[in-house]
Amino acid sequence: MIRFYNTLSGRVEEFKPVRSGQVGLYTCGPTVYDYPHIGNYRAYIFEDLLKRFLLLSGFKVTHVMNITDIDDKTIKGAKALGVSLQDYTKKYIEAFFEDIKVLRILPANYYPRATEHIEDMVKMVKGLLAKGYAYPKDGSVYFSLAKFPDYGKLSKINKDELKAGVRVESDEYEKESVYDFVLWKKARPDEPSWETEFGAGRPGWHLECSAMSTRYLGPTFDIHCGGIDNIFPHHENEIAQSEAYYGQKFVNYWLHCHHLVVDGEKMSKSKGNFYTLRDLLARNINPVDLRFFLLSTHYRKMLNFTFDSLDQAKASRQRIIDFVYELEHQPLTEVSQPQSGSLAAAALTDFTNSLADDLNISAALAALFELIRETNSRLAKNELSPQAASQVLSAIYEMDRVLAVLPEESEEELPAGILTKIEQREQARREKNFALADSIRQELLQQGFVLEDTKEGVRWKKIK
């Protein structure tokens, strides 16, 4: 049984998809006005873990992730550079796809862009106007909270108690009530706009997710994800628009991931603790180490990014890599007293059961590491049969379908010059010229290769 914490109910609930064996998943994607930062990627990696686990569990997942290519920020950015909106966002869209690839985030089935779904949004605005949930005012169209009594059920905000205090009227448009939100923004000079029967303009921020999610997944779908900061107002507004328009429940399970902070503080450019993936790559950080770091803390817990904790994650991942390498290269012979009992199967069960419990990644990783320790221990005592070793490897590869942190084959290739050096060192060792051997080892270490002398011969591994 798979259980998730549902923000809507505030409880951990058993997961039951609308259609048996299938999952409709919508995850809030990037606004392409800049490079995403590592906090954004925490959310996307959490969603990737969720999706990979659902796939491992046998579900067919239809995943939709929107790309917000029209909003205040993209318009502002394009204007500042004097380029078209499309030219401006293109660069960041491409960057986003490059980033998710190196982070091993599985691609979604659909990446709808707001500018390509204006028609769907216009249709919703029309419908909402016709049903009386929306009203036009000065060329814009607003959603009236007064018409939607359920407002606040996700964020547990009582709309009658919404304080007009902190940020009054940041919007220049006129509304009936300050709490109403805009569905359609009146066209302004020098801004992209679309002609409609209720006037020229562009969609409000929240509308695209309602229109595009239901377009691909149907009026009621299974899971909607995002960061906790999206709960209010974004997701709350999505619920209002969608449920008002379709007259049925919008989303069954809302899963939100907590923030990433850096050195205990929210990332901000002025504090100098703001990192994009590119910033970290420039510091020679392996993106898969970052993936493992972001993955290894439960998604509903605030995660503190420091370079020290990234190093810890890297070391943990290295332990898994070393183990798999060892097992793949160890020449195993039939042992006299093989241990019975299926270690691997038990570990895999623990692993999946842990993830089924609201993605308890800590417990899942503990199952993996216990398997590693126990197998290593048997290996050291020569109690591991080739069959058992192969079962353990299969189990770990199975787990890695969810984790995706093991090296890929291409990463195992060794540059030609390095191989020559290794052979020279082997020769030196045979001649007991250890001074030369050590100096070659040191030299290769500088180039990022660690040499290990084992009974079966020298082995190398790449470090970063």
Place this chain on the structure above:
RNA sequence: GGCGCGGUACCCAAGCGGCUAAGGGAGAGGUCUGCAAAACCUCGAUUCGUCGGUUCGAGUCCGACCCGCGCCUCCA
């Protein structure tokens, strides 16, 4: 003011009513090794922010308090 999250070993982090408080990192000692590395073995919390309470039994439930943090119409 409203809603919510967290404080478990040197660091990260599970456990959320009941066997000796998972797991990872770092550290110490040992085995192996020409030396290393990796691996293995051993050792690290009589104790879970503080103080009360409930209970046969509490990191685990209740109350108060002390810290740290988030959201309350830009935000993953």
